[in-house]
Amino acid sequence: MSATCPQCSASDQSVAVPHALAPTAEPPLDEPTRALLAPPPPPQPGRHRSVVAITFYSLSGVFAVFGLLSVTKSFREDLEGAETAELIAYFVGTLIVPGFLLAVGLIAHVVSRRRHERRFVENYGLLHTHWQRHQHVWQAAWFCRRCRVAFFPDAVLRPDFPASPPIRLEQFPLWVVTAADRAHGFPNAPVAPS
Numbered sequence: 001m002s003a004t005c006p007q008c009s010a011s012d013q014s015v016a017v018p019h020a021l022a023p024t025a026e027p028p029l030d031e032p033t034r035a036l037l038a039p040p041p042p043p044q045p046g047r048h049r050s051v052v053a054i055t056f057y058s059l060s061g062v063f064a065v066f067g068l069l070s071v072t073k074s075f076r077e078d079l080e081g082a083e084t085a086e087l088i089a090y091f092v093g094t095l096i097v098p099g100f101l102l103a104v105g106l107i108a109h110v111v112s113r114r115r116h117e118r119r120f121v122e123n124y125g126l127l128h129t130h131w132q133r134h135q136h137v138w139q140a141a142w143f144c145r146r147c148r149v150a151f152f153p154d155a156v157l158r159p160d161f162p163a164s165p166p167i168r169l170e171q172f173p174l175w176v177v178t179a180a181d182r183a184h185g186f187p188n189a190p191v192a193p194s
């Protein structure tokens, strides 16, 4: 099967996107083109960030700095005649608050990360369904080597879906997601053209 490119109106340089990315494809695509045509990534937990933990880490850092400044000042002034044991006790004392804040920050971080992971697991089914739809749309896409554009032939996504215009590769990943949303609910998933 071949598909007519909507830009050059020819089909001799058209190739299904999955075939264009195959290791045996000739000529091989350059890396930037491969990256733009790459299949949609599977669901990932995403980046985890705990504002509470970061706040405690910051407070710990602030208290540690003030504590160390205080110790330095005390070494010079108040505690010049103090015993070594007293100096150590004083030094440790100044680190108790930052240490406590750091520990609270670590606990908050672990709790938040577990909640984040649990939410991902709970939503995985839905995320996976979306990803499968993106995959089906991606598999239906074509690439014109001459024009370096992607496109969807007439009715390849759904019988009532017209052919797409030429899609610049920078817009291709977003196009896949948008087309999957528009085709949401199609009874028969599009099959990769061969």
Ligand SMILES: [Zn+2]
Pocket (backbone or CB within 6 Å): 005, 006, 007, 008, 009, 010, 144, 145, 146, 147, 148
């Ligand atoms: Zn073309």
